[in-house]
Amino acid sequence: MASAGSAVGLGNLWRFPTETGQHGGSAFLIVYLICVVCLGLPVMISEFVIGRSAHVSVGRAYSVLVPGSRWKWVGRLEVLTPFLILCYYNVVAGWTLRYAWESATGGFVKMASSGAGNAYESFFASFVSSAWQPVVCLFLFMAATHFVVVQGVSKGIERWSKVLMPGLFLILVFLVVSALTMSGAAEGLAFLFKPDFSKVDASVVLSAMGQAFFSLSLGMGILTTYASYFNDDADLGKSALSISAIDTFVAILAGMFIFPAVFTAGVAPSEGSSLLFIALPNVFQSVFGDLWILSYIVSLAFYLLLIVATLTSTISIHEAVTSYLVESFEWSRRKAATVVSCLCGSIGVLCALSIGAVPELTIGEMSLFDAFDYVTAKWLLPMGGLFITLFAGWRLSKQILLSEMTNRGTKSFALFKLLVFAIKWFCPVGIVLVFLNELDLLSF
Ligand code: TRP
Numbered sequence: 079m080a081s082a083g084s085a086v087g088l089g090n091l092w093r094f095p096t097e098t099g100q101h102g103g104s105a106f107l108i109v110y111l112i113c114v115v116c117l118g119l120p121v122m123i124s125e126f127v128i129g130r131s132a133h134v135s136v137g138r139a140y141s142v143l144v145p146g147s148r149w150k151w152v153g154r155l156e157v158l159t160p161f162l163i164l165c166y167y168n169v170v171a172g173w174t175l176r177y178a179w180e181s182a183t184g185g186f187v188k189m190a191s192s193g194a195g196n197a198y199e200s201f202f203a204s205f206v207s208s209a210w211q212p213v214v215c216l217f218l219f220m221a222a223t224h225f226v227v228v229q230g231v232s233k234g235i236e237r238w239s240k241v242l243m244p245g246l247f248l249i250l251v252f253l254v255v256s257a258l259t260m261s262g263a264a265e266g267l268a269f270l271f272k273p274d275f276s277k278v279d280a281s282v283v284l285s286a287m288g289q290a291f292f293s294l295s296l297g298m299g300i301l302t303t304y305a306s307y308f309n310d311d312a313d314l315g316k317s318a319l320s321i322s323a324i325d326t327f328v329a330i331l332a333g334m335f336i337f338p339a340v341f342t343a344g345v346a347p348s349e350g351s352s353l354l355f356i357a358l359p360n361v362f363q364s365v366f367g368d369l370w371i372l373s374y375i376v377s378l379a380f381y382l383l384l385i386v387a388t389l390t391s392t393i394s395i396h397e398a399v400t401s402y403l404v405e406s407f408e409w410s411r412r413k414a415a416t417v418v419s420c421l422c423g424s425i426g427v428l429c430a431l432s433i434g435a436v437p438e439l440t441i442g443e444m445s446l447f448d449a450f451d452y453v454t455a456k457w458l459l460p461m462g463g464l465f466i467t468l469f470a471g472w473r474l475s476k477q478i479l480l481s482e483m484t485n486r487g488t489k490s491f492a493l494f495k496l497l498v499f500a501i502k503w504f505c506p507v508g509i510v511l512v513f514l515n516e517l518d519l520l521s522f
Contacts, residue, residue, distance in 0.1 A: 079240055080390075081295070081304050081317070085325040086243065087391030088170050089293035091384065092354045093455075094329040095336045097289050099347040102277030103269040107333070109283055113290035114326055117508055120500040121296050121463040122318040124470035127482040129305030130314070131474075136299025137402035139306070144473060152465040153402075156299035159458040160398040161418070163298075165425040166450040167395065168223075171388045172215030172430070173355060176205060178381035180359075186377055187370045190363035198356045199345075206351075207434035216426050223392040224419040227400055228412050243390075246383040249376070250328065253335040257361060262341030269347055270333045284516040287509070288456035293325055297459030297466070300394050303401065311485055315493075335361065396422075457513075464509045471502035 098106045132139035136156050140149040180186055180201075189197035205211055257263060291297045305314075336354065339361040340347050347353070362377035363370075396418060403414035432439035432446035441449040470479065476498065483491040491497075 079243075080394075081301060082321050082324050083243060083387075083390035084295045084300055084304070084394035085293065085321055085391075086246075086328050087387050088167065088174075089289070089295075089391070090325065090329040091332045091387070092170055092351065093292060094289060095333055095353045096350045097285050098270065098333055099337075099340075099353055100350065101282045101285050102274060103337070103347065104271050104273045105275060105277035106282055106286055107270060107330075108273055109278060109286040110289055111326070113287045114294065114322055116500070117287060117463065117505055118290045118294045118296060118322055119318055120497065120505050121291070121466055122294060122301060122322065123314055123483075123497065124466045124501055125296065125299065125301040126305040126308070126314045126318060127470055127479055128466070128474070129299075129302035130308050130312075131478050131482055132302075133306050135303040135306060135401045135405060136398065137405055139299070139302055140469070147473075149469060149473065152462075152469065153299070155458070155465070156297075156302075156462050157399055157402040159298040159454055159462060160300070160395045161422065162450055162454045162458070164392065164395045164399070164418070164422045166429045166447050167392060168216050168220055168422065168426045169212060169430045169433075169447060170351070171219040171385075171392055172212055172217075173206075174381060174384045174388055175215045175218055176211065177355065177359070178378065178385055181374070181378040181381050184374060186359045186363055187374050189359075190370070190373070198359045199352070201359075202352060202355045209431070209435035212430040212434060213427050216430055217423060219388075219392065220419050220423045220426070222389060223396050224415055226389070226393050227396045227415045230411070242383055242386045245379075246387055247328070249380050249383060250331045250335070252376070253361065253380070254331055257335035257338040257342075260338050260342040260361070260364075262343070263338040265341040266336075266338030267334065269341070270337050280515045283512050284456055287460055287512050291459035291463055292455045293329060294322060295391075295394065297462035298398060299462070299466075300398050302466075303398060304394075311488070313485070313489070314483060315491060315497075456516075460509050460512070464506055467501045467505040467509075471498070471506070 098110075128139050128143065129136070132142045134142050137153050140147070140153045143149075185201075186198075189201065257266070260266075295301060308314075308317075336357060337347060339357040340353055342364075343357050343360045345352060345357055349356075358380075359377060362373045362380070366373040366376075396415070399418045400411065400414045403409050403417065404411055407414075409417075428439055429447040429450055433448075437445065439446045444452060479498070479501075480491075480494060481487065483494060483497065
């Protein structure tokens, strides 16, 4: 459940629709599904095997399994990545707080009754370009994450997420059903599901691969760390399968209400963040017509649950960096967490400002925010995945792999040969080809 909680987050509800919108809808979806099955699953299983056989978190797992080798640098890379992700993930996490607040104070209901067609759009634009609002939200969210991480990932959050994640799911289903009754439903679903292979090019493949790693929480050893807590009789193959299935299902549900809503509201599907933050409030207010109390309740419930889904993810990202500092430098948990929160918070402020108040904050052509997203999701995570499979396929003994997959011979695992092939050859070669292709060193 904790792994699924880490997987389901803004990656599904914000990043997936954004990427899908920008890369041609259905074409992206198909490439994405292929990436989840062919690259995501084997990498996830490798992370599980490494974590459960080493019994320590990722920063040290490599040193435990192969003492004194250079593989420890992979462990370190896998700590840098979550650090960078946390910096910009928190910005969007902060937005969810602002939207929950606006729902709670009835702001969205008022916008609906004001009759101005673009009220939601201007609300979003003025919020993100404000110099202080996104920053305050970011700090609040960081503080909440910090609080939980300092306590250790408490029983509380696990217990809560077991109740709240199914709640989020029910709301999603409800949203899909209501979105299907909207006038843009057919167009929206066609955009998401009608394959158009002419749109598949190098950047679509790189983006789909990055999104698969991001959404499944792969490539930076989070799942290695979590797997070090798994029971000896947990079935690694089945766990990987169900986590991927839940995560993918949630992403597709998100697409199934966002795109109909987008086409109904007349927003261009490729507009990125605005999909979730403009189209969605619009749906809440328009499906219920005059029954404003219902739209009030549903929109508030949705944003509160979105906060929970996001928090389970920020905790896992924060925890990855914090536990490394605790183990490697023998800092106290409080000190490590404080250093991480302060550093990520400060860099996060720059990311937040770069898409609003201070557009000069750029790297190359991209805003700082986009640059962080691009470097981590599209390059560092797949690169982490590459090293993980190289390690599991070539360095780790096959006996360990077999013994972990069969729980020390107590059960059978029919697809072992296929798995070994995927981990040894298919994943590393596939990831490298996608990289080369993006760098224009290959022309497909
Ligand atoms: N998977 C989460 C999401 O979809 C984000 C996340 C949590 C993550 N932990 C991670 C991404 C580890 C990459 C690696 O929102």
